[in-house]
Amino acid sequence: MKKVLHWAALATLTAIPTAGIARDLTVVSWGGIFQDAQRTVFFDPFKAESGLPLAEDSWDGGVGALRSKAEGGDANTWDVIEVEGDELAIGCEEGFLQVLDPAKLGGIEKYLPGTASDCGIPANIYSMVMAYDTKVFTDGPKNWADFWDLKKFPGKRAMRQGPKMNLEFALMADGVPQADVYKVLATPEGVDRAFAKLDELKPSIVWWTSGNQPMQLLGSGEVAMTTTYHTRVGNSNKTDGTQFKLTYDGSMFLVDSWVVMKDSPHLDNAYKLLEFMSRPAVQVKWPEQLGGGVGVTEAQTMLDPALAESLPSAPENVAVSLPLDVPFWIANIDALNTRFAAWSGN
């Protein structure tokens, strides 16, 4: 009998956390200065206007993290999340993201072409660029061939760990025209060529994993150049007084999206939040914070011209950058991840 009681007590204990404790609408983003900026522009004004409580969480990406949340059922505490392109596509395909009703969000045509999809609307438009310290190189690198040129620009290079975008950069450094990068990469010879080009630089590469590392590595003089999210460069110059410079030439154009977890108990309020965040009058305040681009067409035209010019979503910057081919990466990420891990580890 005593044993039974113990088991019963244990069962009750383990049952409590899932017994439907009411929680607030929760928005999840990438933390740090990025989420601080979103709080100022989006989250706080939304709370003030709607009177709804809004909780926050942060994450570092990865479809696995989303999937484990989705499989948690009632234990899932996330509702609205900012995700990258592949997480959006895979999450939508695997069915753990809510298919959105465009009518509730102003219609597809409200957004920059190609940035809104079945399960997401654009949250931030940004670029992966190369950056260097003007105190080290007065006449800095102009393109990826320069980034690979260790004679002209001695010193280490920092790049994001993993094959994504680095293979594209390697091919551009090897002389493949921007328009043909994914055509070449789609062939086994193209992948070999990209890895061979990376091989040249391999002894001089320091790999970074988190978005705040590149500016630290560049600032401490550990590396002479780095790949980085463009927003970090302006922010570092503003807050730390550095004199870093970036170039959009050959950069990768990226779109993050807002998505809603399927079976979110706060679906209606999640729509309210998305609708609020996609208003042009709200969006227009976003680039002032960190220099991220806007996904709402009308907001882009309302911006201060000088600021608009410096954004990845400015037409002249779009013209020289390469949009990330999300379907290519979804189809090839597993094989290339494994190959990259084996390549980089030896």
Place this chain on the structure above:
Amino acid sequence: MILPVVIYLFAVFFVPIGGMLGLAVRDDELAEVMPLTVTEIAKWDGAGLPGPTAFEAVARDLTTAANARTAGTPARRLSYDDPALRGVISTTARGLKGEFAEGTDWTTRLPELDPAWGQPAVWTAIDRAAGPYSDFFVLAALDLRRDAAGSLHFAPDESRLYLDVLARTLKIAASVTAICLILALPAAYLLKSVSTGTQGLLMIVLLLPLWTSLLVRSAAWMVILQKNGIINNVLLKIGIIDAPLELVFNRTGVLIALSHILLPYAVLPVLGAMRNVSATQTLAASSLGAGPVRTFFSVYLPQIVPGISAAGLLVFILALGYYITPLLLGGPGDQLLPFYIAFNTTQTVNWGLAAALGSILLLATLLLYGVYVKLVGADRIGLG
């Protein structure tokens, strides 16, 4: 009285570990979304192509999956086997447009949607992934593949990874253990020899790192070891080196930081053992004519072996599981197995492989522990 402890151990130790071992051999993701196909494929003898009923089952399953938006799951599972198959499933699911047309000749319709259905490769992959249990993930964690005929092969060179990683993990853990033991012996001896007051102070110095966050300690080492860091600046100033040493983002950084972090675990058991050795014994040895070397090896060392064993085992097993320190201080070639477990859990979403890697690390650890106990004897491992 011990029931709460048993329940606690059961709930937080055996259940999760059992779950991990189970996940490593469970393979039911495909069957969940494509149940009809899995039933039909079981009737296939493996020669040529399966019959029309299998084609129809695939069409039915993928129609349902496309409508429920679950086609991504079988696509992902089959892509572990061959990355090209992800595209085959996605294209077919999209091509079916969510409507199952009765009376269609699926043996010609499916290959129209994607020519891969006319080849045996996709069917054998489905057969292998039919579950509910398989050795697929465990084999993948050992860089092994099973071909259509069922015999084992090593994966092609460019995708061979995990055996190297396992060897690297054991090698780094062994190096850290050796460094820690070499440092721990004099440190423990010093701690034992000084006055009680000094000992207290030294003890705090030794234990302070244990109370500091692991992340902070790793980041601090990054600052100290980097190109323009403290060590390089001092060495450059006093003229010992001409160019900065490369101390971080490589194996050196990982070994330095891991040894520092794990040193207290080595010092304490050795200190305990040293305290148990009576000082009169070494005096007796000297008075009987043994020199300091002989006294150390014949009288002192044998008595502190249990402490050294415990220290070595503790440091070795703890080192096997480090994730954040190698991530911050090492290069891609210095990551331990836990890095790849995390990688497969959050990035590639291959939980079966992550669980298989975890299981292999667990088994390797138990095996080494077993070998060690056999060699040294369980009674020769003690915390003093």
